[in-house]
Amino acid sequence: MTRAGKPTDQPSDQPSREELMARLHTAGRELSTAAVMFHAALAQLNGLSATEEKAIDLLLRHGPLTARELGEHSGLAPASVTGLVDRLQRKGFARRVPNPLDGRSVLIEAAEAPSEALAPHFTQWTGALDALCERYSDTELAAIVDFLGSAAVLQREATARMTTSRPTTPGTGATFEAGTALGRGEKLTLQTAAHGVVALMAGADPGAFSSARAGMAGGKALSAATGLVGRVLAEKPKGMKLGGKSTADLADQVFPALAASLALLRDLDPGEADNFRSVIRTAVEAALKTRHGGSPAMTAMAAKISTTLDNA
Incomplete structure (x- = not known):
């Protein structure tokens, strides 16, 4: 042989x-x-x-x-x-x-x-x-x-x-955006956290007019987000249910979603975790500015959100 x-x-x-x-x-x-x-x-x-x-x-x-x-x-x-x-x-x-x-x-x-x-x-x-x-x-x-x-x-x-290297769509060799690495439930967690923070800031300040201004300012800040976070927040939330009988009920829903979002993004891309923190802080600051720095209730809510961002 x-x-x-x-x-x-x-x-x-x-x-x-x-x-x-x-x-x-x-x-x-x-x-x-x-x-x-x-x-x-x-x-x-x-x-x-x-x-x-x-x-x-x-x-x-x-x-x-x-x-x-x-x-x-x-x-x-x-x-x-x-x-x-x-x-x-x-x-x-x-x-x-x-x-x-x-x-x-x-x-x-x-x-x-x-x-x-x-x-x-x-x-x-x-x-x-x-x-x-x-x-x-x-x-x-x-x-x-x-x-x-x-x-x-x-x-x-x-x-x-x-x-x-950038990931490719299986079987095609075509590149895809990082946002597709998140499932529907994971996207919903990010959306609940971000939109929930805006809702908390708006609800912390009594008065329909003040709440509307704070909500609009915070929402505008979210719409300016870039990267993976920006793409997820730009999508229409499917199945998101924010609310409750009180601000405390809303907080019980939002703060866990905020911590979960940061943990999820940190594992996926640490840079996007930092991006998400920045987007949330910008939305909070935008809401505060509608009341020239914020009412005591808004300031207290902003501090709770900041603590969650720091500890997550």
Whole structure:
């Protein structure tokens, strides 16, 4: 038998190159699936996503890291890294610290106590892996190390291509706007939060004329929004029901939607989360200006909205 015009010296019972490649691809997919399921289970036990858990692993092995370095190790885009670090810091698994070598930048480091809670889950797994390695000679292990290291580089490059390029419509190759990444229910959450804030500001000031002016000013501010947030708010809300018997009833509906909107956008695109905050603050300020800085009731409502934006 020949391959590429050259005779082969493999034994007759040795699988062919094609058969070995097929087995390699199958084994690789099985290992990948097993690894994903392992890390997903480990992450879930600790209230993390699989991406967050692996980021902690990178920080423990290579950290402290700059955001750029964490992006290089993970293959994630800069905006995705920012949101990832925000979530880890909020959950207490990482923190930003001054960079002693560059006062203009910060480092991200794993928080010791929470991160060490992950370690026991690896003990049995790494022990079994060490036992498996005893099957192979040093030369064979060197080849395995070379293959796995090279495969990891290729995997990070594939991740980087997906996280830095614009998404495409499946099956067509055509690009689509980021707004289509949100489902109807998610869009409704953003719309309820934004229009609800305007309704709260308008309802906080007694008097039909004052309420109408505040509502119109806040609504105009929402209509000037840009980006993903602007596209969502420009759509006609379908199924949005704002109201209740009192301002407190409305607040019980709006404030959870406001916090949920920021969490949703932060995971999707941290830049759009900042955009949403800016849009809401602009709408609140526009409503306040209709009363030359706002009545005491409007000012108090604006403070509650601002606190929610800061804490979400």
